Amino acid sequence: MSVLQILDVGLALLVLAVAVWTIAAREIFGAVVGYVAYGLLLSLVWIRLFAPDVALTEAAIGSGVTGVLLVTSGARLKGAGKASAAAKPSLSLRLSAAALSLLAAAALAGVILALPDPGPTLAPEARQHLAATGLGNPVTAVLIAWRSFDTMLEKIVLALAVVGVWSVASDLYWGGAPAPLGRANPQGALLLLEQTLVPLGILVGVHIFWVGADAPGGAFQAGAILAAMWMIVMIARVSEPPPVNSRWLRLALVAGPAVFIVAGLAGLGMAGYFFAYPDGFAKPIILFIEAFMLLTIAATLPVLVAGPPRRSFRP
Amino acid sequence: MTPSTLAGLVGAALVGLGLYGLIVNPQPLRKILAFNLIGSGVFLVFGIVARKGAAAGFPFDPVPQAMVITGIVVAFAASALAVALILRLHEETGQVLLDEENPASLPTQEGAGK
Helix, strand or coil, X not given: CCHHHHHHHHHHHHHHHHHHHHHHCCCHHHHHHHHHHHHHHHHHHHHHCCCHHHHHHHXXXXXXXXXXXXXHHHHHCXXXXXXXXXXXXXXXXXXXXXXXXXXXXXXXXXXXXXXXXXXXXXXHHHHHHHHHHCCCCHHHHHHHHHCHHHHHHHHHHHHHHHHHHHHCCCHHHCCCCECCCCCCCCCHHHHHHHHHHHHHHHHHHHHHHHHCCCCCCCXXXXXXXXXXXXXXXXXXXXXXXXXXXXXXXHHHHHHHXXXXXXXXXXXXXXXXXXXXXXXXXXXXXXXXXHHHHHHXXXXXXXXXXXXXXXXXXXX | CCHHHHHHHHHHHHHHHHXXXXXXXXXXXXHHHHHHHHHHHHHHHHHHHHHHCCECCECCCHHHHHHHHHHHXXXXXXXXXXXXXXXXXXHHHCCCCCCCCCHHHCCCCCXXXX
16 A cells, blocks of 8 residues: 555545534534534545546635634624534434445445446536637636636525525515624634734735636636635734625625626627637636636625625615 | 645545534534535645646636635535524524423524514
């Protein structure tokens, strides 16, 4: 066994151990911290699968932003967790759940071991047409050029999620701002973190967006990093979550899908079908769309974390 | 065993673990966590499919990878919506359990803000 193989097995065991912890931990806070660590370990697994784009997304959104969401909502539910400890499921339910889970995992493992190698692939097509997009990163090309319809619909899903989250607000607070993300008096370390990390983080985010055309990175990963920076600013209480009827916020939330649809319609007019990019202009159009996607992702993720409005609207 | 097969088996185990947590944990927030474990397990299975599609000089098939990136973002959006519903349920009833044997704990007046 080489060193790399030992590391692979160790990493796999570590991922599974942390996953068991997130299920078995007694306190919700412990489980969420475990989940954040789990996401970071999982992004290492993605690196080993030659998927640096996915690794960046998993670390930023799957682990980071989801972690913040669960930590803040866990804090808002504090005290309610105690009562539920009594409602432990019966042994027979746990045993049958374990049997069912084992069966599902074993069936999936069987399928994975039976996968053909090499499997069916679209990589040759990607190689053949990559030059036409002017991009160097095939994953970005799939997201914004060849399967642009998926990516556009996904932006619309994000907008729908915002509508869903806002619509559980009580009538009293409609138009107001969500509850603050941080405590009333942020401590020195948090403010220092805000002052030192946020400028750097914004630079890193813009860099990852820019290199995404040719290297691992892109609008999703960069948007999540910028979103994280905005959330740090809000947790440090340097700025507050904006009220839901703020016009600039709503514009930022719909800019990505709107520009995407306009670009698709322009393709229909200029090149004959929806989302066709005219020859020679593919890369500038793709970067233009991505810039607005970046804005929308960076605005949407913190809005989803902040939740529905909880303070009345003061005009 | 190649690293990608190992990762695929980890994915299968994660689906099993998440399914168990989803059924057994009574707290909705823990159910969301477990559901995310299932999701990341499924994504890892996509990862091994992408890796096995290595061809034409790419060490992976970019299409499944791009779908996983889209999937991670959508999974987050779904989690955020679920969390908002749980917090609202808690605000209305003070309950955080999905107790179907005790429907009296559910709000009776719809949309009545406290």
